[in-house]
Amino acid sequence: ETDTMDTFCDSSWYFLRYTDAKNEQAPFNSKKANAAMPVDQYIGGIEHACMHLVYSRFFHKVIFDLGLVNNKEPFERLLTQGMVTLGGAAMSKSKGNIVAVEHMSSEFGADTARIFILFAAPPRNQLEWSEDGVQGSWRFLNRVWRLAQKIAEGKPTGTAPSGLANALQKKTHQTIKRVQDDIERDFQFNTAISALMELLNAISDYANPGDAASQESFKTLLTLLFPFAPHITSEIWQNCGFTQVYLHDVPFPKYNSELIKDKELEIVIQVNGKLRGRIAIAAESAIVESEVIILARKMIAAKNSVEDLSKYKFVPGRLVNFIAPVITASEASK
Secondary structure (H helix, E strand, O other), rough: OOOOOOHHHOOOOOOHOOOOOOOOOOOOOOOHHHHOEEEEEEEEEEEOOOOOHHHHHHHHHHHHHHOOOOOOOOOEEEEEEOOEEEOEOOOOOOOOOOOOOHHHHHHOOOOHHHHHHHHHOOOOOOEEHHHHHHHHHHHHHHHHHHHHHHHHOOOOOOOOOHHHHHHHHHHHHHHHHHHHHHHHOOOOOHHHEEEEEHHHHHHHHOOOOOHHHHHHHHHHHHHHHHHOOOHHHHHHHHOOOOOOOOOHHHHOOOOOOOOEEEOEEEEEEOOOOOEEEEEEOOOOOOHHHHHHHHHHHHHOOOOOOOOOOOOEEEEEEEEEEEEEOOOHHHHHHH
């Protein structure tokens, strides 16, 4: 009778019971448990690490030794969340230092709270609650709302030249890749949201809100922002007339690997570690040492330099640092 057992005992194998919750003859059916286990991703607070997670592994190893499951470990991946603190102390009902959810929702909306919590710190880090941070998240979502109104009405959103459609498309596909990578790489929601803020800036600066480029980029912004702020993005989606399909049914966008490539790279030119200038060069040539060195020497020579540029350090696609002998004042006067 499991109901009479200590709670720590029950919490050490509940995940196996979930696979066969209505079984009245045994804790679980091994065939069903093996089909579902191990858990792909476990997400839990840091306070679980010292008790529940240790006990669950001990229990599971015993259950494995008994031949009831095929896998030695219950969880494949673990994400331990950091604590939310206020004034340096962990929020606690007993301490009375918690932030009222009702107040947050009524004043700023639930999406603002979600954006703040996800953006303020990586999920593994401790998060200090900040009213200023909440205000910043609220302003970000308001910018998205105002931009939606301008795009729906076809009003200019910025002062950038209208010929930047290709640049906006490139930025959009770069953002898709960044958000996808950040979410899949250990749930880095904070940097994913940062990338969406950059995309918002790019769309806001674009001067043709009614054309296909701005429409597609804005729809992509809403789709990528939806997991973080589902309520406001869904309403904007409807208000903008994107009614062919509900936003929650829209698949995660895919990026075009060709569009995100840089056609030109900027190479930093240094002499003894000091900046002398920069050169723009085709991306495919920026990794070719001989071509970059020729252009770098021409640039320095154009400045009437007499330095010895025979020795250098080349970092493909990034910089050239010439290591030139230091000329003293007396030598320079000869």
